[in-house]
Amino acid sequence: DTGVSQDPRHKITKRGQNVTFRCDPISEHNRLYWYRQTLGQGPEFLTYFQNEAQLEKSRLLSDRFSAERPKGSFSTLEIQRTEQGDSAMYLCASSSYGEQYFGPGTRLTVT
């Protein structure tokens, strides 16, 4: 257990529905990251926050994706109008500097 928690751990949804994931980082970490991982691949960066500011977003993060970190603590990642291609593991990580500590991930299946 790295101290980063994610909820839910598994989500099955129908195409076209909206889903929201939550990440609670290690409390003293000011940086929070979202990655997406598909089967057999390494994680791919989506976005990251320093405190409540969203500093970078990947081109992978289409208009249907939005992330927030309203008080610089927990973060949410919302996917609107889900598509089958969104099926993946969504990983959250936090850091203060250097090493990133990952949560267990949320596995999304879009049917």
Added chain:
Amino acid sequence: SQQGEEDPQALSIQEGENATMNCSYKTSINNLQWYRQNSGRGLVHLILIRSNEREKHSGRLRVTLDTSKKSSSLLITASRAADTASYFCATDAEGETSGSRLTFGEGTQLTVNP
């Protein structure tokens, strides 16, 4: 897009043997990190090596970094069945704000047979 490539893609060894995994990357870096992932679970940080370091040890792990060749290796000595996992290298690119995104390779699947 993936920054680098890991070699081999899969490695199967006997308990007690050493395992070596290699990683190549494309851009200059601030640091390179190695992570382990057990099937279907989150990533566990193993070791970080900075661009001005050439070798680093942690327990049974030894990491080397050759910035002139843009490559790194991870050596696990005296392997155990519990080391069975996927291993990923990840780079923190120079020129980016240090501590921003990591770019991962595709991983090496290590199987240690009892």
